[in-house]
Amino acid sequence: MTAREAQGRGASASTDESAGEPRPAQRAEGERSRELEARLRRILDERYHHRHPFNVRLHGGRCTPDEVRRWIRNRYYYQTRIPIKDGLILTKSEDQGFRRGWIRRIRDHDGDEARTGGLELWLRLAEAAGLERGEVASLRGVLPGVRRACDAYVEFVARQDLLASVASSLTELAAGPFLAERAAAFRKHYRWIEEAGLAYFVSRTTQAPRDAEEGVAYVLANAKTPADQDRCTAALERKCEILWALLDGVEWGGRAPRLAAAALLREEADGGVVVLPERAVRVSPSGREILALCDGARSVESVAGALREHHPENGSVERDVYDFVERMQGLGVLALAETGK
Amino acid sequence: MTEEERPRRDVWNLVAELTYRCPLRCPYCSNPLALREFPEALAADDWARVFREAAALGAVHVGLTGGEPTTRRDLGEIVRSAAGAGLYTHLVTAGLPIDAAGLRALRDAGLRSVQVSVQDAEATTSDEVAGTACFSKKLAFAREVRALALPLTLNVVLHRRNLDRVRELIALARALDADRLELANTQYQGWALANRAALMPTREQLELAARVVAEERARAGRPEILFVLPDYFRDRPKPCMGGWARTHVVVTPDGRVLPCHGAAELPLEFWSVRERTLGACWREAPGMNAFRGEGWMQEPCRSCPERSRDFGGCRCQAFALVGDAAATDPACSLSPRHALVSAARDAPPASGWRYRTM
Secondary structure: OOHHHHHHHOOOOOOOOOOOOOOHHHHHHHHHHHHHHHHHHHHHHHHOHHHOHHHHHHHOOOOOHHHHHHHHHHHHHHHHHHHHHHHHHHOOOOOHHHHHHHHHHHHHHHOOOOOOOHHHHHHHHHHHOOOOHHHHHHOOOOOHHHHHHHHHHHHHHHHOOHHHHHHHHHHHHHHHHHHHHHHHHHHHHOOOOOHHHHHHHHHHHHHHHHHHHHHHHHHHHHOOOHHHHHHHHHHHHHHHHHHHHHHHHHHHOOEEEEEOOOOEEEEEOOEEEEEEOOEEEEEOHHHHHHHHHOEOOOOHHHHHHHHHHHOOOOOOHHHHHHHHHHHHHHOOOEEEEEOOO | OEOOOOOOOOOOEEEEEOOOOOOOOOOOOOOOOOOOOOOOOOOHHHHHHHHHHHHHOOOOEEEEEOOOHHHOOOHHHHHHHHHHOOOEEEEEEOOOOOOHHHHHHHHHHOOOEEEEEOOOOOHHHHHHHHOOOOHHHHHHHHHHHHHOOOOEEEEEEEOOOOHHHHHHHHHHHHHOOOOEEEEEEOOOOHHHHHOHHHHOOOHHHHHHHHHHHHHHHHHOOOOEEEEOOOHHHOOOOOOHHHOOOOOEEEEOOOOEEEOOHHHHHOOOOOOEOOOOOHHHHHHHOHHHHOOOOOOOOOOOOOOOOOHHHHOOOOHHHHHHHHOOOOOOOOOOOOOOOOHHHHHHHHOOOOOOOOOOOO
């Protein structure tokens, strides 16, 4: 069942859609909803983290056991932020019905007398992958980039109104099939993780579509003006960025870039040129600054951290560093070594 | 050679053809058919001057090629002067006659990276294409390159007879610990044009090879695999040399300065570093300026929105097939003479080929 039908039964149930031709106002409203939903889905298609290189490798079976464990350990921090974020959303609503529905999400993650919650299921995944439960739960090993991305999500929801907060949760729209694919990928490629460890993915394949249905119905019913709709799409884009940054943190954290053996860096007045066999890559002064820090000892995280200190005025400096390192790796300029962290 | 951004210097890359001599006889050699070793081939001192002048024009990289550059006894001196001029020195070799000691000497002289060619994934067929028994020597040399921790590019020219073994070629590159694998589809210039009917692959072969490359690229980081569909099988021409006399300069064994390997066969006036500086030959020779920019273009190139992306394709191919070096490259489906390419592509294959001779 689609979110469109959910809206028909739920939020706009007061209009009887079976009673002949809709009035022009209703038709306009239906049109507006369809457009908004299409925009939201397009954002997910283009920016959801299913396209992130790390996720593509994870689902393609190309991650090493250490990489899978790093992802599990770090992603747990995100899991712990979800009930806190949902608690913030609850405080924004005056509607008992809304709160009664939304509070179920907190129980889904924290568990209750009747069932085991998502946080516990994630720790079981960690154990099945050979990690120590207490170590993961302590959050001590969480990479700084991952921590920042997850904290940014909580801060974002704290600042937004109810509508934009709910809109930011609509990544759930893509999560159902995505998690089914993930469970299948783990069964196929990472057989060293026992089936019992996959219970989180399995439980979310049914929870996520239900959450998404409710969330999208709320957003479509309440984003009435073009400005509201733009705030909703912007909120979803921001959430996609946060999930993407989380995986950047997992992908790059703990890896130390260095100039590739084949590469020769020439310093020039307007930046630098990296020369490789049959290839030359021009880098800007800031690119040269990043390359100078890539010494094979500093992790990408600490390179990004150093750049942040040098350029506090640039709000996207860490993302720029990750993008630059990724591009330079693709061009053969940088090689990445595991630091074992 | 590719650049991430538009060039802001005269020259990026010098292609130094040190000799036409070669122990191999590959039937797709890009050297001109009517070549001879000029007795007055540039001496090591001449090359040293060329390297300094190239660096002054902005060049950062030199491909030391030929023919077979390691047939020159003074190659160590040449490498030393190129490295001394600040150029990144990249040796393009068949892997013979040079040996391990020779390679160490070049490394000590400042050599930075090595490309070794093989003709196929196993000895019998590889040697058959090379026209001489050399496959095991090539592999031994490639291992020496990695043993000295020099970056290794493995190069294979692809055609009808080896295109079905792309997976084996990738496995060979992995076994040799190559950094890059150039799967270079034959470009029909020089000897390759004369042997076109025997070399031309089928579309099915190319599509299968492209699928294999995509699968293998997804597998792991090394080696980087370079593979592009040949222009005969695409609707648009290749952006030959990144544009005529725009980023690459070729100096032939006898000192002529060209925009590409094949341009010597065009009816144009090029100059020689024997008489003038490299800068003068690059900037002012009539042949170098013949196809710079877009003013020389005819329709359909002149008004084509893609002209700044592919520069109208390859001038040498236009001349060889259409007879007019200023014509649209007939590999482009918009060319009125495109049938010259599509007919050759779809023609029945020939069984034999002519080996390169001097």
